[in-house]
Amino acid sequence: MEKGTNITVFIRRFDPEKDPAPRQQQYTLHVERGMTVLDGLHMIKQTQDPSVGFRFSCRMGVCGSCGMMINGVPGLSCNTQILDVATTALTLAPLPNFNLIRDLVPDLVPMFGVIKGLQPYIQRNDVEEMENPTMEYFQTPHQLEEYLQFSYCIKCGSCMAACPTMATDKEYLGPAPLTQAYRYNTDSRDDAGDARRDLVAASHGIFNCHYAGECSNVCPKGVDPARAIQLMKKDLVLRYFGLGKHKCAHLCKKPDRSTYKPKIEAAPFTIGQ
């Protein structure tokens, strides 16, 4: 007896340069246990319709390329098994709140632009050390914990697609960029928090979040953008009242090389050796 089952796959098709309006195309797909949505799309493309447009890269939930609406919920097609979400019918559509390139391919570039604008990288006041590092900065496990989960974001856009504020406010920064701003603001090695806080607290910024919490529900990496946004709001309000958290100077200070004794000697080719 043949294993698996046949399901109907509905794919939303639309090429803005050719089609007057989006349409839904139907395919029949033989599905077996373990088959992901991305596998199914490859199967359809290879055996039924080579014109179906979708994007992928790593196939293992790391690159964030293959985000799409799977039965109405944003997610990664590469780490969603078809039989986990569908028994008879599977509906695939592009992520909303993004411009469409073609079929299941959203244009993520504007989101990357917003993230880039929020300066998602470590910036130090000691520019010379930042440009030509001589050694690593100390960071306690507790300081790492404060931002660690937010650094797992793969910028797939699932949170942006699920956000109801993004749907109504086209200028809203969005959960992914705001989470990245919080991730770097919380990093004990960073000194650019004030600049980022000014950017996120502007009009259409962090205070436009209505806390629907859908961003956290759909994140395929378990990141909690809603928490990052609320914590950043709290930080901004405390600072407004002059109660902001200040870094512990002795933990962020560059260690004195003369007294620095690493447990493991650096390799000879390490920068600064």
Added chain:
Amino acid sequence: MRETAYWTWFIIAAIVILIFAGLHMVVMHLSMLGVFNPEGGAVTNWGNVAFRSQNQFLAFTYIILLGAALYHGLYGLRTIVFELGPKKSFQDTFTVLLWIVGLVLFAIGTYAAIAAKSLELAL
């Protein structure tokens, strides 16, 4: 910083509304407490109404509640309008307009709360 200040006071106004609207509900619906309804019976009895109108504490709470409710509501309206994506110049003008409308309504409401003391003459 300006948006942080607006939002912070929006949340503070919500807390104030919760407390003072709660007090209003207690006064108006728990007449058996008797503190603000000395005549007894329905809270809308003339004697009770006249007593409350000359009570300075209640007048103060209503003025605070008015200010908080106006600020909270108008900030909410501003957020809704801004989500429609108007131009920056419109946003600035609209914010100023809301401040003017809010202050005028607050002045009228405050006058009404204070003028209600004149009911004292009817006693």
